[in-house]
Amino acid sequence: MSVFTRHGFGQTITLTGHDLTTGYSLWLSPDANNPGSIAEAAPLATIDPTHGLAHSRDARWEVWSGVLYLPGAGCYIVQANWPGSAWSIDFAAAGDLVRPIFYDRNSNDWSTC
Secondary structure, rough: EEEEEEEEOOOEEEEEEEOOOOEOEEEOOOOOOOHHHHHEEEEEEEEEOOOOEEEEOOOEEEEOOOOEEOOOOOOEEEEEEEEOEEEEEEEEEEOEEEEOOOOOOOOEEEEOO
16 A cells, blocks of 8 residues: 655654454555565554655655555455544455445445445
């Protein structure tokens, strides 16, 4: 997975995630380029944008790349939190397919789960 921040953003970001049905924590590894990085995987990842993230081609964005481990097919949420704000996305995964999902609060229904 990749996290993009605007160049110059200086707040620490904490990433977490879990299975929406079981509550099982997702595991994240901080090094997408190291196949052995599963040993460093944990239920949360901390991104410090002041410590040398990769730059995008237009240099307006900085990029953190990591690995998100899913235990199997299901519905999940990934959350990013930083001082004063947060962001999250729900998604479904099945085999090699991953796509966003949408929750209808009025009917208590998941569109793909």
